[in-house]
Amino acid sequence: MLKKVCPNCGQASYSASEFALWICPSCKHNLQYIPTEPAGAIDDITECFWCDGRMAKMHDGVLVCSDCGWRYKGKESEVEER
Numbered sequence: 001m002l003k004k005v006c007p008n009c010g011q012a013s014y015s016a017s018e019f020a021l022w023i024c025p026s027c028k029h030n031l032q033y034i035p036t037e038p039a040g041a042i043d044d045i046t047e048c049f050w051c052d053g054r055m056a057k058m059h060d061g062v063l064v065c066s067d068c069g070w071r072y073k074g075k076e077s078e079v080e081e082r
């Protein structure tokens with residue numbers, strides 16, 4: 001997975017191919033010539049949803065924001081609570 005950050009609206013978008021036509025999903029800005037960043041695994045997020053802080057991955061797979069402490073357990077854990 002590759003990631004590009006739109007210079008126009010600041011939204012990150014994801015794609016499997018660097019060479020595909022790449023349009024920002026939120027503002028339709030052309031991101032074709034914006035450099036890509038590695039995005040990691042598909043359900044990994046690298047920026048906090050709340051404060052744009054950096055998310056650190058714990059050994060149990062939980063992502064924790066280093067700035068505000070927000071915890072993100074991933075998609076699977078939201079489906080079923082045990």
Ligand SMILES: [Zn+2]
Pocket residue numbers: 006007008009010011024025026027028029
């Ligand atoms: Zn945009």
Ligand SMILES: [Zn+2]
Pocket residue numbers: 048049050051052053065066067068069070
């Ligand atoms: Zn945060």
